[in-house]
Amino acid sequence: MSTSTPILQAQGVGVRFGGVRALDGVDLALRPGEVCGLIGPNGAGKTTLFDVLSGIRRPDEGRVLLDGSDVTRRSPVWRARHGMRRTFQRQQPFGQLTVADNLVVAQEWRGGGGGLAADLVGAPTRRPYERARRDRAAEVLALCGLGAVAESYAAALPVGRARMLELARAVADPPRVLLLDEPASGMTADESRALSAVVLRLAAEEGCAVLLVEHNVSFVMEVCARVVVLDLGRVLAEGTPAEVRADARVREAYLGTGVTN
Structure with missing residues (x-):
């Protein structure tokens, strides 16, 4: 587990929906090179916390820090420009583009002039960054096993590969912080293992900090060095996978008494 200074922090984060507290004083710290899992029963507040961390929703209380600076009021685009990426439960590929062109598009948001359409229809271009984007797309395709x-x-991909494409698009422009929402949903066991290998490589080799929400508890326990458990908007437990599995409160609230190590 990384012991470096946190790159992303939630401090005392609270979110209310009317009279319901979706998050209540949540603290969380994520460090470079760390893969951390966020689990909990439905309605625990996991997606709401992702929305706060990524800038989609402002908290009613508390703050979010990126590199030690308060970014609570910063937009999702600002956070993306400073290295934060996020995937969503619902797959949103550009279905009428190829898989490779989806990765080119994922890098286009930084701009540079000339427009996207000219690239994708093969019109002449003198932009020097075009080759770099194509080269990066090829690297990520290989990393994620999507070269074939x-x-x-993209619209023709089966669920497992479409999930991997979501990850590939998120890392096409190299991230410093990666928030993955249900990345293994719909994947086979082999596809989940491939996903795990990619996530671990991003953390180990590129120093990316990864926070993932996933209902597949076995996947979380295998890929994550640390696990945070939310229940009713509060942090119920935090620790290594072994520590979380052994926590009686977690077993009662989420894992169930029949779960074994």
Whole structure:
């Protein structure tokens, strides 16, 4: 587990929906090179916390720090420009583009002039960064095992590969912080293992800090060095996978008494 200074922090975060407290004083710290899991029963506040961390929702209380600076009022685009990426439960590929072009588009948001359409229809271009974007797309395709379907339309991908494409798009422009929402949903066991290998490589080799929400508890326990458990908007427990599995409160609230190590 990384012992470096946190790159992303939630401090005393609270969110209310009318009279319901979706988050209540949540503290969380994520460090470079760390893979941390966020689990809990439905309605625990996991997605709401992701929304706060990524800038989609402002908290009613508390703050979010990125590199030690308060970014609570910063937009999602500002956070993305400073290295934060996020995926969503619902897959949102550009279905009428190829898999490779989805990764080119994922890097286009930084701009540079000339427009996207000219690139994708093969119009002449003198932009020097075009080759760099294509080269990066090829690297990520190889990393995520998508090279064989690079020229397939994204809409035609089966669920498992579509999930991997979501991850590939999130890391096409190299992230410093990666928030993954249900990344293994719909994947086979082999696909989940491939996903795990990619996530661990991003953390170990590129120093990316990864926070993931996932209902597949086995996946979380295998890939994460640390696990945070939310229940009713509060942090119920935090620790290594072994510590969380052994916590009686967690077993009662989420894992169930029949779960074994």
